[in-house]
Amino acid sequence: MLRTTAARPGPLAAGVLLVAALVAAPARAADALNYFKNYFVTGDYVAVGVGLQHTGVNGFATGTLTVDPAQIPPGAEVVAAYLYWQTISSSGAPDPSALQGAKFKGNDISKMAVLLSTSGTAPCWSSGGATGGGGSKATWSFRADVQRFFPRVRPANPNQPVQVEVTGSHTVTLPDMGGSNQLPSTLGAGLILVYRVTGYDPATNYQRPRMPLRSVVLYDGGFTMNNLTRQMQVTLQGFYEASRSSPFARMTHFVADGQANKTERVQITSTASAADNRVVAINPFNANTGFEATTFENLPLEPGAMKATVTVDPGGSGSFDCLSWSSVAMSMVVQDRDGDGILDVQESRTEWSSKPSRLASVYPSWPLTDPTGAPLPDLGAMGLDPDVQDVLVHVDYLTGADGHSHLPAKSALQAVATALHNGPPRPSLVASGLCAANAAPGQCPIAVHFDVGSNYQPPPSFRLSSCASASTWTTDCAIVPAALAKGGNAIPEALCSASGFSPSGEPCAFKGFAGVVGWKSGFRAFRDAPVNRAQGGAACSLGQTGCEPRMPRNRKDIARYALFAHALGYASPTDPSVPRKTSGIAECGGDLMVSLGLWDFQTGTAFMQGSTLLHELGHTLCLKHGGVVASGALEPNCKPNYQSVMNYLFQVRGLLTPQGVPTIDLSKQVLPPLSESALAESTGLGAATPYLPRWFAPVSASYIDTALATTPATRRCDGSRLQPGDPAFVRIDGDPRLLPAVDWNGDGQIAGTDTQDVNYDGVPGQSFTGSNDFATMDLRQVGARRAVGSRAMSYSVIDPTTGVAPVPPAPAVGGGLSLDTGFSDLGFSDLGFSDLGFSDLGFSDLGIGDLGFSDLGYGELGYGDLGPPTDEPLGPGDLNLDTAGSLGNAPNFLTAVALKGKVGGVQLAWSAPNVGVPIAYQVYRVEGASVTPTNFAARALVANVAGTVTTITDISQVLKNNRAFTYFAVATLPPPPDCTPTPAYNCVDNQQSSVSNFATVTL
Ligand SMILES: [Ca+2]
């Protein structure tokens, strides 16, 4: 008895619109349903329903909710899934039997069910369709977050992302006694899925998004329209601004008890005035005694509409239907002309004040408020602009008991802001006329706004107005004014005791470590923890004056949350009591974490902070380690023809300018394809590049690395462990003197083509596709956050109640509980232990996704986008320290300057590697303007100095006028932590780096 109503055709026919009734407006009624959630997704929702009344056998009705694959586009990711159902039971409170045994796909949902109206609503019990003798009965509406119950499908091809399977048939089993006069009696159930499809369409050269940005708003509760209550009305808000060019909405009603022979009228208005009501449908609810999911398509909203009032009443009909609602969903394309995911009307007050007055009346004052009444932040005053792509990043950080701080260095923020500001034009903005195709750096900026509280504020002379022009923009433009800031919260690290308990007494996984944060429960606990900013971020309870989440909920669709933590809560593969030294983690969405506390100086170098921040920020823009390519496949990491910090080749060492300056940047061009089987030396990468080529070659082939005894890589470039038989490879930087030629095998000759595992992933013969990050990035996912209630990557290794690991169906992903979660002391105790994200672990069933704010979760954000597995089946997290050490940490930016005067000589200066603290440097000199096998063989060791020295003067007698000399430096480093011995390196001896850039001086 499938009662899902087929989609209505149309835009509404003109004839129907003429019916728009000018009936007298009833007094403005209270909303029949409550605001539940709003989403901003590059996708939409799907709703299906099934009627169940009187179908029970042995106390239970079983039905099938069927999602046709045609209802969801290929490549969609599910971001939310809610089951609604209605059961008639005793009034006052539902009898326990109304829920007992409730199942979705065979999983118990009775304990996670959320009762939507605490007093129930009138049952449509009498045969006439109106409320009859049901005084002892009530209709109860329930909701459950069922996202976790959909199976994950791991494709056979590991280069394809994991899918969460939601299409097909889903069985629902609910209490129903079958007979027409027995309780409980379930009317039916409906399923709402919210999905997204990220990115831009390669078939249009990335000019058009695959799907536009839509808002989906969900309202729910319990409401019965009958002879006592002859109208259902609800004003839907939370979408803020419908598209001005295509203001059509979809709307679904989950409604029970409709009868074909009793009529009703559905109307909608964008102005809250009944005079503007447009008829949507006459008598659409006719499922008789069942339940239906009725979807209306192409509802005409007014251009730029900000709210929509839906009214259902009998119309002019004398006979009226008794109808019971549990949910209404609506979606529409929203107005975001610069494609940054932030609506025009949120970015600028002018967009609001210029509305037609009848539309402005629905939001009569500025600033706009979210559906809970909380004012939205004043983004215009922060410098955001509806015609410029903006990225707002709320930054919080942990601080150690010994005084170390994870507040990112100002230079790290500046480097990220500069890279994004100077990006090339995005094709979508060129197509829409917001950028010129040949825009110079800074003329088609991505304006990043770091909310770091009162840190790094510009001088008083700074004017925000200077930020609009490329010629006057400075990195000060990237700092949110302190008066508008909510970020920059310092959070003390908590210690996991030797016996494995946090200070608040919760079990923790990493004994003796502080500041370890799990992804994503622990992360979310920090983000959403209620704090009182005026009291230095002290814990408080929501509802108290001055108490709000660290990242206020009204920023959830506007700001990305960046937590600079000490370490990521994933266990080391070799010792589960120790966290991995992973640099960070992020999802294609709104959340990222940088975790460099187990790196140098407990904070990582400023360069690594910036590089990792841009890398993780890139993941929130849906960029991947191998770039985004037209086929949608996950391409390998470490591709030489992908010059981006997304690529592990460049995250550690940076992208080198011809002068050897390590730079933080994303890929700005599509380089030609590169084949590991045909590496042409004379043509190299096949195009001019802003940065030097980098690749891997056998150490035995490279005359320089053989002679200098460079330590071969101890990891494959993608972070996976070396396998028996893996040859010893080293990382090589291109010599700008040879460009465009590349000496792929490092033998000092430019000749022929080479065949080698140039990305050092253990897979020979690959072909690599170039990728332009700025063309493929998608800024519109800012509001996408994985639901903690969903089953995704962050399973723990430990069940806090039993101390044992969860069993299947939990996927065997390693992980650890967040130490710093501090459940009770963060004021979350009112939600209960399970609510705080332990449903991630698979053993809580309290409908978590309903409580938190990581609503927009989804099944898959965590792992398909993190690239192919590294050394674990699912490779959690990003580049780790061991891999970083193995990627070759040569000295940087070597300069050679001839000194004038009596003594003369050549002054040499360089900077330290970005990872690792050198023990010593060796500086070499060859005669000539370049390095060749011949002059290299005659090289002179100019100096062997301590690792603290970064400048020397060469006053050798061989330095003679009118001759050129070329210098290079190498570093000696201690063995990397967590090093795994390989045939080429024993993890005991010091490491020898590869060479710095070559610096030539002519005397
Ligand atoms: Ca925008």
Ligand SMILES: [Ca+2]
């Ligand atoms: Ca903008």
Ligand SMILES: [Ca+2]
């Ligand atoms: Ca390869």
Ligand SMILES: [Zn+2]
């Ligand atoms: Zn720390």
Ligand SMILES: [Zn+2]
């Ligand atoms: Zn990554």
